Amino acid sequence: MNKNITCPEILAPAGTLEKLKVAIRYGADAVYIGGQAYGLRSRAGNFSFEEMEEAVAFANEHGAKIYVAANMVTHEGNEKGAGEWFRTLRDIGISAVIVSDPALIAICAAEAPGLAIHLSTQASATNYETLQFWQKLGLERVVLAREVSMQELAEIRKHTDIEIEAFVHGAMCISYSGRCVLSNYMSMRDANRGGCSQSCRWKYDLYDMPFAGERKSINGEIPEEFSMSAVDMSMIEHIPDLIENGVNSFKIEGRMKSIHYVSTVAMVYKKAVNAYLESPASFEAIKQELVDELWKVAQRELDTGFYYGIPDENKQLFGARRKIPEYKFVGEVISYDENSGTAIIRQRNVINEGDTIEFYGPNFRHFETTIQNLRLAETGEKIDRAPNPMELLIIDVPQAVETGDMIRRSGAGLINLYKKEGKVAMANGTH
Structure with a gap:
């Protein structure tokens, strides 16, 4: 070094x-x-x-x-x-x-x-x-x-x-370090003065146009949607x-x-x-x-x-995604009570009793657990599902967490998408 x-x-x-x-x-x-x-x-x-x-x-x-x-x-x-x-x-x-x-x-x-x-x-x-x-x-x-x-x-x-x-x-950026005028043409928004509509991220189609004024999509023959992304x-x-x-x-x-x-x-x-x-x-x-x-x-x-x-x-991005995450951000820690082993969390996405979740915090701290004893912070009422964003909830936690720690719901890892014999197949695994 x-x-x-x-x-x-x-x-x-x-x-x-x-x-x-x-x-x-x-x-x-x-x-x-x-x-x-x-x-x-x-x-x-x-x-x-x-x-x-x-x-x-x-x-x-x-x-x-x-x-x-x-x-x-x-x-x-x-x-x-x-x-x-x-x-x-x-x-x-x-x-x-x-x-x-x-x-x-x-x-x-x-x-x-x-x-x-x-x-x-x-x-x-x-x-x-x-x-x-x-x-x-x-x-x-x-x-x-x-x-x-x-x-x-x-x-x-x-x-x-x-x-x-x-x-x-x-x-x-699909253009040269952001120097693009595609958005200007496609949506009348100047990309170089703060208005980029990201036209390169749009999905486009291919058309068969054998005669003037006629237009037939060939999307059925070519399964991928095309973009410049x-x-x-x-x-x-x-x-x-x-x-x-x-x-x-x-x-x-x-x-x-x-x-x-x-x-x-x-x-x-x-x-x-x-x-x-x-x-x-x-x-x-x-x-x-x-x-x-x-x-x-x-x-x-x-x-x-x-x-x-x-x-x-x-x-470039076209057709089916080859890799996608299977984790969803669901909340953040508001406070932790060491005596009761519970945390008050602010929910960001749906949380269910029994969900496998991961806590993570600064300095690469993280651990997995399951949602146990889910209840409303305001009343203490026990619930099985919390569907309302920004709601304050209480859950049991097996080890200490800190204010500002994040929570994500985990699945089976990454889903790899790949083409096989003209079809898109799915398999769990790592990239």
């Missing part, structure tokens, strides 16, 4: 204040959020200035940082008010802004000195000359384009000492390559994901980094456990993006 390497930051997404606090509790060293202007996720739970103040205070208490994405492409007039907006972020205590548009970069540098600027992946930085260019302009960090290979990453690191942030987990990225098995090649920040995609997703993925990558920095052998010993843990959250199929070659047709 390279003795000169440093511990990379785990950078998690947060679409809401709740998700931000969960991400930090579960291991994120930094969290990126959106404000109510200049971002690319108009449908995410973007933060008001008051929420940012609370987020910064919470992050400071836990030794974490907050970054704000301001990565839209500005047209004439979009930049109005940006100087005041950036100064407000600086004064609130935001650690850095993530920007792609040179106009916004110039405004931020001139009107909000002291606020660090990180280059967004939207700027498509793919070579070390580009990183050197932005470093000379005063930027502290560059988020690499998702299209950079591991070999290119190594070459970039050899020629520059600017901080490098790289995506390690989450959705891939890429599988998600997961670099959990390749943490050593990323660390050894000098990546300073491991970025997880997903500001619109659930607290179940954010907590699990942040926890797993934090555990992976700590294990590898302890020793390569420590990482290898838990690698499969880390992979299995990631497959407990809802996501698309996983691969390594462009890091080890250009993705082929097998790295």
Whole structure:
């Protein structure tokens, strides 16, 4: 292992204040959020200035940082008010802004000195000359384009000492690092100004059109539905390559994901980094456990993006899913009573008496048990089924849990879907 390497930051997404606090509790060293202007996720739970103040205070208490994405492409007039907006972020205590548009970069540098600027992946930085260019302009960090290979990453690191942030987990864009106009055509929503309708995720059909005006679907002859959607990225098995090649920040995609997703993925990558920095052998010993843990959250199929070659047709989503998780997030711990061995939980999905569940918490704590003595927290009434979201319940637990621990209902593991003699078959097993 390279003795000169440093511990990379785990950078998690947060679409809401709740998700931000969960991400930090579960291991994120930094969290990126959106404000109510200049971002690319108009449908995410973007933060008001008051929420940012609370987020910064919470992050400071836990030794974490907050970054704000301001990565839209500005047209004439979009930049109005940006100087005041950036100064407000600086004064609130935001650690850095993530920007792609040179106009916004110039405004931020001139009107909000002291606020660090990180280059967004939207700027498509793919070579070390580009990183050197932005470093000379005063930027502290560059988020690499998702299209950079591991070999290119190594070459970039050899020629520059600017901080490098790289995506390690989450959705891939079918276009070039998010520079897409498909949504503009399909739904009149500008993907580069916060309105992406994710047209690439839609299902499409093939049609036979032998004569003008006639259209006949051939869906019956070709069973797969077609999309332009890429599988998600997961670099959990390749943490050593990323660390050894000098990546300073491991970025997880997903500001619109659930607290179940954010907590699990942040926890797993934090555990992976700590294990590898302890020793390569420590990482290898838990690698499969880390992979299995990631497959407990809802996501698309996983691969390594462009890091080890250009993705082929097998790295696209079409037809039946080949792997799906069989775990569902069902609740979180509100409090634990050591004397009675019971926990008050807030339910998020249906819970039944006798369900097999797994508790998990920060630092990779987890154990399985069954729902026993299920009852309503308000009245103590015993029930067999709790169907109402956000209801407070009491259950018996065989060992101590902590406030903020998560609960998921487990099944028989992963279901692998595969094609056999023209049919889709199902089999339990691991990936």
